[in-house]
Amino acid sequence: MSNRQDGLAEALDSEQRAVTWFYGLLDAARERTERSLRQVYAGGATATSRQARVEREVTASERARRLAQLNAVERGLCFGRIDDATGASMYVGRIGLRDDRHESVLIDWRAPAARPFYVATATDPGGLVRRRHLHLKDRQVVGIDDEVFDLEGMSEGERRTLVGEAALLAALRRGRTGRMGDVVATIQTEQDRVIRASLQGALVVQGGPGTGKTVAALHRAAYLLYTHRDTLERRGVLVVGPNPMFLRYISQVLPALGETQVVMTTVGEMFPGVRAAATEAPATEAVKGDLRMAELVAAAVRDRQRLPDGAELTVELDGLRLRVPRETCLRLRERARVVRLPHNMARKLYVTELLKELARAEARALEESLHIDELDVDDPELTEPLDLEGDLDELDLELASTRLWGEPAVRRAVDELWPELTPRRLVAELLADPETLRALAPEGLAWQELVRPAGAPWTVGDVPLLDEAAELLGEDDSARRVAARRAGEEQAESELYAREVLTVTGVAEQGVFERADVLAERHADDGPGLTTADRAAADRTWAYGHVIVDEAQELSPMAWRMVMRRVPARSLTVVGDLAQTGSAAGARSWGEVLDPYVGGRRREERLLVNYRTPAEIMRVAADVLRAYAPDEEPPVSVREGGAEPRAVRMPVQELPGLVARELEEIGEGRLGVVTPDGRHAEVARLFPRGDLDAPVVVLTVTQVKGLEFDAVVVVDPAGILAQSEKGGQDLYVAVTRATRRLTVTYEGDLPPVLSRLAP
Numbered sequence: 001m002s003n004r005q006d007g008l009a010e011a012l013d014s015e016q017r018a019v020t021w022f023y024g025l026l027d028a029a030r031e032r033t034e035r036s037l038r039q040v041y042a043g044g045a046t047a048t049s050r051q052a053r054v055e056r057e058v059t060a061s062e063r064a065r066r067l068a069q070l071n072a073v074e075r076g077l078c079f080g081r082i083d084d085a086t087g088a089s090m091y092v093g094r095i096g097l098r099d100d101r102h103e104s105v106l107i108d109w110r111a112p113a114a115r116p117f118y119v120a121t122a123t124d125p126g127g128l129v130r131r132r133h134l135h136l137k138d139r140q141v142v143g144i145d146d147e148v149f150d151l152e153g154m155s156e157g158e159r160r161t162l163v164g165e166a167a168l169l170a171a172l173r174r175g176r177t178g179r180m181g182d183v184v185a186t187i188q189t190e191q192d193r194v195i196r197a198s199l200q201g202a203l204v205v206q207g208g209p210g211t212g213k214t215v216a217a218l219h220r221a222a223y224l225l226y227t228h229r230d231t232l233e234r235r236g237v238l239v240v241g242p243n244p245m246f247l248r249y250i251s252q253v254l255p256a257l258g259e260t261q262v263v264m265t266t267v268g269e270m271f272p273g274v275r276a277a278a279t280e281a282p283a284t285e286a287v288k289g290d291l292r293m294a295e296l297v298a299a300a301v302r303d304r305q306r307l308p309d310g311a312e313l314t315v316e317l318d319g320l321r322l323r324v325p326r327e328t329c330l331r332l333r334e335r336a337r338v339v340r341l342p343h344n345m346a347r348k349l350y351v352t353e354l355l356k357e358l359a360r361a362e363a364r365a366l367e368e369s370l371h372i373d374e375l376d377v378d379d380p381e382l383t384e385p386l387d388l389e390g391d392l393d394e395l396d397l398e399l400a401s402t403r404l405w406g407e408p409a410v411r412r413a414v415d416e417l418w419p420e421l422t423p424r425r426l427v428a429e430l431l432a433d434p435e436t437l438r439a440l441a442p443e444g445l446a447w448q449e450l451v452r453p454a455g456a457p458w459t460v461g462d463v464p465l466l467d468e469a470a471e472l473l474g475e476d477d478s479a480r481r482v483a484a485r486r487a488g489e490e491q492a493e494s495e496l497y498a499r500e501v502l503t504v505t506g507v508a509e510q511g512v513f514e515r516a517d518v519l520a521e522r523h524a525d526d527g528p529g530l531t532t533a534d535r536a537a538a539d540r541t542w543a544y545g546h547v548i549v550d551e552a553q554e555l556s557p558m559a560w561r562m563v564m565r566r567v568p569a570r571s572l573t574v575v576g577d578l579a580q581t582g583s584a585a586g587a588r589s590w591g592e593v594l595d596p597y598v599g600g601r602r603r604e605e606r607l608l609v610n611y612r613t614p615a616e617i618m619r620v621a622a623d624v625l626r627a628y629a630p631d632e633e634p635p636v637s638v639r640e641g642g643a644e645p646r647a648v649r650m651p652v653q654e655l656p657g658l659v660a661r662e663l664e665e666i667g668e669g670r671l672g673v674v675t676p677d678g679r680h681a682e683v684a685r686l687f688p689r690g691d692l693d694a695p696v697v698v699l700t701v702t703q704v705k706g707l708e709f710d711a712v713v714v715v716d717p718a719g720i721l722a723q724s725e726k727g728g729q730d731l732y733v734a735v736t737r738a739t740r741r742l743t744v745t746y747e748g749d750l751p752p753v754l755s756r757l758a759p
C-alpha cells in the first residue's frame with residue numbers, strides 16, 4: 001500500500017470513530033426524548049383539569065418537536081471538520097451535540113463557531129489550516145475531501161492524509177431526484193453571506209439561474225430560526241414561491257434541516273379560502289398587477305355606499321310609507337365615511353343612524369295616518385295635535401330600531417344603500433361589470449382588459465385584489481373581539497401556568513427554545529396542538545416575523561402590496577433574477593418595487609456562480625441573454641466538460657423516441673420537457689405520467705421556473721420566443737434548467753439566437 005493510501009485509511013478510521021461517537025450521542029438524546037414523551041402521555045391519562053391538560057400538551061408538543069428534529073438530522077449528521085493553527089479541531093454538523101460533561105463536541109452549522117467552515121478561502125483562511133468534508137453513507141464514513149490552507153502549518157503525517165476531490169463538485173454531479181436537497185455541507189462563501197445576513201430590513205439576492213438563490217434562501221430561513229428563535233417562533237416565517245409545483249420541489253429542504261414550522265405558500269394561495277392557479281393573458285396580468293388597481297378597488301367599495309335614486313328613501317311597512325330624505329342619507333353616509341373604518345364596520349354606524357331615521361319616519365307616517373280631527377270624540381286631550389316623532393326619546397329610538405331591523409323590507413333598503421360585502425363578491429361583481437369598470441377606473445388604466453364573465457375562476461392576479469378588498473371592507477368582528485377578550489383573560493392564566501410547566505419539567509433548563517408565552521398562545525382557545533405556523537397560515541392578517549419571496553421578479557406591484565401587509569416589520573429576503581422575469585406585471589428593477597415599502601433599508605447581494613448548468617450549456621444561455629436582456633450578466637458556470645447541447649429538427653410526435661434515448665444517457669436521473677404555454681397539452685399527451693417524481697415531466701416555461709433536471713428537452717423555441725413580450729426571458733429560463741444535457745427540438749427554422757446549436 002502506498003503512503004497515501006495508508007494515510008487515507010487512517011484518516012477514515014479516525015473519522016469513523018468520531019462519527020460513531022456522535023451517532024451514539026444522537027441515539028441517547030433520542031431515547032431520552034422518547035422516554036419522556038411516553039411518560040408525559042402516560043401521566044396525562046388521568047388529566048382532567050384544564051391546567052393538567054395544558055401541562056400535558058405543552059410538554060408533549062415540546063418533546064415531539066425535539067424528537068422530530070433529532071430524527072431529521074440522521075442523514076449526514078456530521079459533514080465537516082475544521083483544524084486551526086493551534087492544533088484544535090472542531091466538527092460541524094446538522095445539529096449541535098454535547099457529551100456527558102456537557103462539552104460541545106459537534107457544532108450546529110448555524111452557530112457562529114461553524115462559520116469558518118464556510119468562509120475560509122485559500123487567500124483568507126481565517127486562522128484555519130484545513131477544512132475537511134466527510135462523506136457518509138448511512139452511519140459510515142465513505143470519503144474525505146480536504147482543503148489545506150497552510151501546508152507549512154501541517155505535520156508530515158497530516159499532509160499524507162490529503163485527499164482529492166472537492167466536495168462541491170461531487171455534490172453537483174449527483175443525479176437529480178425531483179426534489180431539491182439541502183447543501184449544508186457545501187455552502188459557498190458568497191451564499192454564506194446571504195444566509196447569515198442580519199434579520200432586519202430587506203435583503204435582495206439577485207443572481208442568475210442556478211446560482212443557488214433558492215437553496216441559500218431556504219438555508220437562511222433555517223439560520224434565522226436558529227439565531228432569532230425567540231422572535232421568529234412567535235411570529236413565524238413565510239416563504240412565498242412561484243407555484244405549487246415549485247413548493248413541492250423545495251418541500252424537503254427545511255425538514256431535512258430540522259425545521260418544520262415554516263409556512264410555504266404562493267401568491268395564488270395567500271387569500272384564505274382561495275386557491276388560484278389559473279393565469280391569464282399578459283395584457284390582463286399587466287393591468288391587474290398595476291398599483292392603480294388599488295384605487296379602482298377603493299372606488300368600487302365607495303361605489304357600493306349609495307344614495308336613494310329619487311328625492312327620498314321610501315320603505316313600505318304595514319301599510320305605512322317610511323320616508324327619509326336623500327339629504328339625510330347623504331349626511332349619514334358622510335358621517336359614516338369620515339371615521340375611516342373599513343366598509344363593513346362603518347356600515348354598523350350607518351345602519352344604526354339610518355334605523356333611527358326610519359324610526360322617526362315611522363312616527364311621522366303614523367301621525368299622518370291618524371286623522372284625529374275625523375274622529376268623533378269630544379275629549380280635548382285626545383284631539384290635541386300629536387307629536388309622535390318629537391316624543392321619541394333615545395330608548396324609544398333604540399327599541400324601534402331593533403324592531404325595524406327585523407323587517408325584511410327595511411333590511412332590503414339598507415342593503416341597497418350600504419350592503420355588507422365580502423371581498424369575493426365585490427371583486428367578482430366588479431370584474432363582470434364593464435359599466436362600473438368604465439366609470440370607476442383611474443385615468444389611463446386599460447379597464448377593458450379586466451372584463452370577464454361572472455363566475456369565472458379566480459386567477460393568481462385576482463388574489464392581491466381580493467386582499468386589497470378585504471383590507472377596505474374589513475369584517476364585522478365584534479363577536480370575535482368579545483371571544484378574544486375572554487380568551488385574553490385565560491391567556492394570562494395559561495401563560496403563568498406554562499411557565500411553571502417549563503420549569504417543573506426541566507424543559508427550560510435543557511435550552512429547548514420554546515417560550516412560555518408562545519406555548520400559552522398555542523394552547524389558548526384555538527385548541528391544543530395548533531402551532532404558530534398553523535395559526536399564521538389560516539389568518540390573512542397575520543404579521544410574520546420574516547418573509548422570504550422566491551422568484552420575486554414575477555410579483556406584480558399589487559402582489560408586493562399584499563406581501564408587505566404580511567410583514568409590517570419589513571424583515572424580508574427577496575430572491576430573484578431580473579433577467580428571468582416572465583410575468584407582464586413583473587419587476588424591472590428591485591428599487592422600483594421595493595423602495596416604496598423599505599426605502600433605504602434595502603441591501604443587495606449578488607450571486608455570480610452557476611452551480612447547476614455546465615459551461616457548454618451556459619454559452620447557449622448567454623447568447624439568449626445577450627439578445628434579450630443585454631444589461632444582465634450571465635453567471636459563470638462552476639463546471640465544464642459536460643455533453644455538448646444540440647438542436648434536432650423533428651415533429652413533436654417523435655419526441656418519445658428522443659426522450660427515451662436521453663433517459664438512457666442520464667441513467668437514474670430526471671428529464672424535463674419544456675414547451676411553449678400553448679403546446680403543453682399536445683406534448684403532455686405523449687407522456688402519460690408526468691408528476692415531479694416521474695422520470696419525465698412535461699412543463700410550460702412558467703411551471704419550470706426554479707426547477708432543474710439532469711436532462712432538458714426544449715420544444716419549439718420559436719413558439720416560446722413568440723408567446724409574449726417576455727419570450728426571450730422565457731427561452732433563457734428554459735435553456736438554463738439542465739444539470740447535464742440540453743436538447744432543443746424545432747420544426748421550422750431554428751431561431752437565430754440559438755444558431756450556436758445549428759446542426
Ligand SMILES: Nc1ncnc2c1ncn2[C@@H]1O[C@H](COP(=O)(O)OP(=O)(O)OP(=O)(O)O)[C@@H](O)[C@H]1O
Nearest residue numbers: 183186187188209210211212213214215611612706
Ligand atoms: N453550495 C452548494 N452546494 C451544492 N449544491 C449547490 C450549492 N449551491 C447551489 N447548489 C445547487 O445548484 C442548483 C441550483 O440552485 P438553486 O435552484 O437554488 O438556484 P437558483 O439561483 O434559485 O436558480 P433559478 O434562478 O434558476 O431558480 C441546485 O441543485 C442546488 O442544490
